[in-house]
Amino acid sequence: MKMNKTLTAGAALCLLATSAFAYDGNWKVGRIYYRSVCTSCHAALPIGTINPSTKTKAEWAAYLTADKHAKGKETVSQYVSKAYRASIKAGNKAAEKFANNPDSELAADIKAFLIKGAKDGDSPATCS
Numbered sequence: 001m002k003m004n005k006t007l008t009a010g011a012a013l014c015l016l017a018t019s020a021f022a023y024d025g026n027w028k029v030g031r032i033y034y035r036s037v038c039t040s041c042h043a044a045l046p047i048g049t050i051n052p053s054t055k056t057k058a059e060w061a062a063y064l065t066a067d068k069h070a071k072g073k074e075t076v077s078q079y080v081s082k083a084y085r086a087s088i089k090a091g092n093k094a095a096e097k098f099a100n101n102p103d104s105e106l107a108a109d110i111k112a113f114l115i116k117g118a119k120d121g122d123s124p125a126t127c128s
């Protein structure tokens with residue numbers, strides 16, 4: 001009887017963990033996308049690569065929440081959107097691979113990577 005209860009609770013937890021509102025950012029997906037899409041653009045421009053370790057976790061969280069990219073001229077989220085991925089997927093493998101990921105999940109993946117790689121994160125990261 002006791003064991004049954006534990007099993008039921010376990011099954012309930014699994015259901016919770018897989019439901020959409022409990023999506024946990026996957027930093028590995030975020031890393032691929034950041035390096036292949038965000039960095040490949042930055043590297044070709046005067047700004048150059050932007051390492052996750054140039055900001056603290058709090059700074060990244062604030063940056064992503066503000067959603068102001070390129071000194072506020074545009075949003076960060078447009079570069080995460082399905083529409084943007086569709087527009088570059090012919091020449092970008094990561095955009096093609098993640099073409100159908102929901103915008104909110106991909107945004108959470110990128111956030112997880114940036115937070116993990118932040119100056120004060122679990123493993124400060126460079127772009128390469």
Ligand code: HEC
Nearest residue numbers: 034037038041042045047050068069070071072076079080
């Ligand atoms: C089409 C090219 C392009 C793509 C794609 C792109 N960026 Fe940028 N990004 C820029 C440019 C240009 C600047 C610099 C603007 C300036 O300094 O005037 C910039 C600046 C930044 C900065 C420095 C702060 C700021 O906003 O000025 C951060 C952080 C940043 N980008 C994050 C991202 C992230 C995260 C992604 C991917 C989701 C991304 N960028 C995708 C072109 C791009």
